[in-house]
Amino acid sequence: MSSFSASGKLMIMGEHAVVYGYPSLVTAVSSRLYVSITPSTNSDVKIHTPQVKDSRFVQAALDVYKDKFKAKLTEMTLSTRSDFYTVNGFGSSAAVTVGTISALADYFKQDISKEDIFRLSYKAIQTVQGVGSGFDVASATYGGTLLFRQGGESIIPLNVPSGNMAFIVAYSGVKANTTEMVQMVKAKRDKESEKVNSLLRSIGELVVQAKEQIEKGEWESVGSLMNKNQEYLCELGVSTPQIDAMIQKALQSGAWGAKLSGAGGGDCIIAIAPVEKKNTVIGGIERAGGQIIDVTINERGVQKEQ
Numbered sequence: 001m002s003s004f005s006a007s008g009k010l011m012i013m014g015e016h017a018v019v020y021g022y023p024s025l026v027t028a029v030s031s032r033l034y035v036s037i038t039p040s041t042n043s044d045v046k047i048h049t050p051q052v053k054d055s056r057f058v059q060a061a062l063d064v065y066k067d068k069f070k071a072k073l074t075e076m077t078l079s080t081r082s083d084f085y086t087v088n089g090f091g092s093s094a095a096v097t098v099g100t101i102s103a104l105a106d107y108f109k110q111d112i113s114k115e116d117i118f119r120l121s122y123k124a125i126q127t128v129q130g131v132g133s134g135f136d137v138a139s140a141t142y143g144g145t146l147l148f149r150q151g152g153e154s155i156i157p158l159n160v161p162s163g164n165m166a167f168i169v170a171y172s173g174v175k176a177n178t179t180e181m182v183q184m185v186k187a188k189r190d191k192e193s194e195k196v197n198s199l200l201r202s203i204g205e206l207v208v209q210a211k212e213q214i215e216k217g218e219w220e221s222v223g224s225l226m227n228k229n230q231e232y233l234c235e236l237g238v239s240t241p242q243i244d245a246m247i248q249k250a251l252q253s254g255a256w257g258a259k260l261s262g263a264g265g266g267d268c269i270i271a272i273a274p275v276e277k278k279n280t281v282i283g284g285i286e287r288a289g290g291q292i293i294d295v296t297i298n299e300r301g302v303q304k305e306q
């Protein structure tokens with residue numbers, strides 16, 4: 001048996017701009033997705049994914065692995081289990097793909113590097129999704145907090161000091177459609193290229209500043225940069241009234257910064273606040289209809305479980 005788990009992710013800053021070559025900041029969360037492969041008498045691979053609505057990513061990972069290593073994928077059962085199947089925006093597609101590639105390599109005793117896992121998983125995801133920078137795949141693979149560029153052109157791990165900072169995550173109750181949001185930004189960029197290019201470039205600049213502030217543990221400054229990032233995301237048209245209301249309440253309740261995380265149009269917001277304000281901020285977000293998700297950040301990427 002080979003059993004692996006991969007982390008969910010949250011985009012800290014740089015969504016959408018990352019699709020156009022600018023850097024982004026992503027962190028791995030404590031919610032994990034588990035993939036295990038056991039021998040069986042099936043003639044092919046039996047896929048058992050009760051909590052994953054969409055098994056196309058598992059299938060794509062199997063196909064990519066088979067193609068790359070000329071593996072005979074028979075007489076096995078692949079099962080998944082997820083800590084975060086009720087939450088959208090944590091990157092379950094990336095986590096299940098990374099977990100599947102890793103479990104297959106272990107099952108077949110194939111030597112495989114983290115970089116191979118990232119490349120093969122990204123390839124598999126692209127065959128299903130078509131769009132995507134791969135930041136979620138990098139996060140599920142390497143874990144920690146990363147400065148990431150499109151397609152993994154550069155993946156730089158950050159040193160994140162702990163400090164007087166609470167990281168708060170809340171789900172908006174609405175599932176975002178990443179492909180639609182990415183296409184919407186593209187259409188806007190085609191129409192208003194100067195304005196949108198300038199917004200994307202500005203987001204990229206904020207990300208570079210945020211990396212420095214995170215590594216210094218200057219969380220209040222990180223919060224201000226997140227707020228500026230959120231303004232630009234609003235100008236891009238990817239925020240929603242529900243997300244805006246949750247962010248406003250978080251800030252009114254004492255958060256240093258708050259923004260949407262991911263494609264926008266729904267999914268989660270993230271907020272950072274002084275530890276002593278954590279409960280007040282949580283109360284504020286809940287009053288605006290947000291559902292708090294209890295996770296920690298800067299966690300481990302893919303790892304062997306058994």
Ligand code: MEV
Pocket residue numbers: 011014015016017018019131132133134135178181182261262263
């Ligand atoms: C979606 O979570 C983040 C986007 O930047 C798309 C991507 O990077 O794949 C909008």
